[in-house]
Amino acid sequence: MNEKATLLVGGKSYELDVITGTENEKCIDIQDLRSRSGYITMDPGYGNTGSCFSSITYVDGTNGILRYRGYPIEQVAEKASFVEIAYLILYGELPKPRRMKAFSEALNEHAALHTNLEHHFSGFPKDAPPMAILSAMLNLVACFHPEVLEVHADGPEFDRTAALLLSKVRTISAFAYRMATGKPFNHPNPNLSYCANFLHMMFSEPYQDFVASPVVERAMNLFLVLHADHEQNCSTSTVRVVGSSRANLFSSVAAGVCALWGPLHGGANTGVIKMLEDIKASGKSITSYIDMAKDKNSTFRLMGFGHRVYKNFDPRSIILKKQVHDVLQELHLDDSLLEIALELEAATLNDDYFLSRHLYPNVDFYSGILLRAIGIPLNMYTVMFAIGRMPGWISNWKELHQHNQRISRPRQIYTGYTERPFVPTAER
Ligand code: ACO
Numbered sequence: 319m320n321e322k323a324t325l326l327v328g329g330k331s332y333e334l335d336v337i338t339g340t341e342n343e344k345c346i347d348i349q350d351l352r353s354r355s356g357y358i359t360m361d362p363g364y365g366n367t368g369s370c371f372s373s374i375t376y377v378d379g380t381n382g383i384l385r386y387r388g389y390p391i392e393q394v395a396e397k398a399s400f401v402e403i404a405y406l407i408l409y410g411e412l413p414k415p416r417r418m419k420a421f422s423e424a425l426n427e428h429a430a431l432h433t434n435l436e437h438h439f440s441g442f443p444k445d446a447p448p449m450a451i452l453s454a455m456l457n458l459v460a461c462f463h464p465e466v467l468e469v470h471a472d473g474p475e476f477d478r479t480a481a482l483l484l485s486k487v488r489t490i491s492a493f494a495y496r497m498a499t500g501k502p503f504n505h506p507n508p509n510l511s512y513c514a515n516f517l518h519m520m521f522s523e524p525y526q527d528f529v530a531s532p533v534v535e536r537a538m539n540l541f542l543v544l545h546a547d548h549e550q551n552c553s554t555s556t557v558r559v560v561g562s563s564r565a566n567l568f569s570s571v572a573a574g575v576c577a578l579w580g581p582l583h584g585g586a587n588t589g590v591i592k593m594l595e596d597i598k599a600s601g602k603s604i605t606s607y608i609d610m611a612k613d614k615n616s617t618f619r620l621m622g623f624g625h626r627v628y629k630n631f632d633p634r635s636i637i638l639k640k641q642v643h644d645v646l647q648e649l650h651l652d653d654s655l656l657e658i659a660l661e662l663e664a665a666t667l668n669d670d671y672f673l674s675r676h677l678y679p680n681v682d683f684y685s686g687i688l689l690r691a692i693g694i695p696l697n698m699y700t701v702m703f704a705i706g707r708m709p710g711w712i713s714n715w716k717e718l719h720q721h722n723q724r725i726s727r728p729r730q731i732y733t734g735y736t737e738r739p740f741v742p743t744a745e746r
Pocket of ligand 1: 551584619620622624627675682
């Protein structure tokens with residue numbers, strides 16, 4: 319029997335459908351509640367609102383579960399390449415060798431930027447935030463490929479557009495860094511893996527090619543895999559909202575980049591390192607920072623702590639914490655920020671404020687230390703997140719079109735003036 323919910327309001331009773339997902343998640347369908355009753359629901363920040371049906375990624379925040387298309391993040395992180403995970407997220411299945419080869423070739427084919435696009439980088443001030451450059455350049459790339467302005471959520475046109483975006487985001491990001499440091503651009507090398515190619519574009523010099531060590535390449539691959547998708551987070555929801563107006567894929571993901579930039583979302587990976595550096599430089603105790611985070615008169619928050627969905631632990635943070643240790647060891651590096659991070663985490667685990675609010679390290683807490691170890695500059699951390707999240711954004715954009723999702727248009731409860739007569743300037 320189909321489960322139903324009953325809402326009693328305004329002296330009337332309304333029967334509402336209950337929808338159950340494949341993991342037994344339940345929701346009450348209120349789509350026609352307003353037209354039937356005149357009532358809307360209120361949920362600022364959408365903490366309790368299902369905005370779509372999706373078969374891409376499953377998150378169980380209570381039990382720390384994250385799966386891409388059914389595959390547990392722990393297995394994926396250990397075994398998969400970012401390119402095959404991008405394919406999985408986009409197309410729903412792991413690629414067979416032939417498909418994998420074709421997909422990799424498509425990424426290589428689209429890696430280079432149109433040469434007329436290159437001079438646009440020099441129009442940015444040298445200290446322009448790379449996230450601003452990335453967002454702007456994504457829209458600009460689309461101008462050089464007018465065919466991608468057409469909305470295709472399936473078929474060869476979509477495949478081409480998705481490959482173009484997945485590949486060019488990496489080139490744009492590396493070029494933004496080269497421009498900021500006043501260095502010549504390094505063009506993509508089709509003989510390198512996705513990660514090694516990015517590192518080459520970032521760090522090769524005219525006098526010496528940068529050859530990524532297997533440890534560094536593996537660490538970057540892991541970082542990207544762990545960030546590949548995370549269901550309806552702030553940036554992905556942004557991509558969906560923008561895409562719901564039938565805006566093209568490039569403008570939709572450019573908006574996603576802007577949402578990711580914020581310090582409460584992807585920008586937190588930069589915030590964590592700045593916070594740890596600040597703790598180190600200040601010579602103040604860990605306790606004083608924890609006290610500041612707890613102080614309701616202060617706007618300071620412990621960066622890299624807390625999550626809207628994970629209320630026990632973030633599985634990505636557990637994986638990253640272990641990998642950071644291994645990578646530092648393999649690279650014979652000793653990072654004092656890791657010691658501070660471990661101390662900070664340990665202190666919060668004994669603190670009722672953090673325990674009672676279920677505030678644990680999230681994906682951003684240890685990722686910055688990993689990026690630091692492999693030589694990524696601090697202002698590029700959130701850009702790295704954006705490269706990693708691209709498969710999730712593209713796939714959610716595709717899915718919303720496949721589901722023919724209605725334009726996003728939330729309601730509000732108006733709390734302003736009721737009607738009043740206009741006052742001419744002279745009488746004010
Ligand atoms: N430090 C101190 N207190 C915190 C923190 C923190 N990092 N995070 C949440 N809290 C407190 C809030 O002050 C609030 O306390 P109250 O109940 O006494 O008012 C309570 O915990 C609940 O916090 P909310 O802000 O309501 O939680 P929400 O789900 O809206 O926000 C968020 C989640 C944005 C991640 C928040 O925990 C935060 O700001 N964390 C720091 C920034 C961060 O690390 N962001 C990355 C998130 S992961 C990602 O986007 C990839």
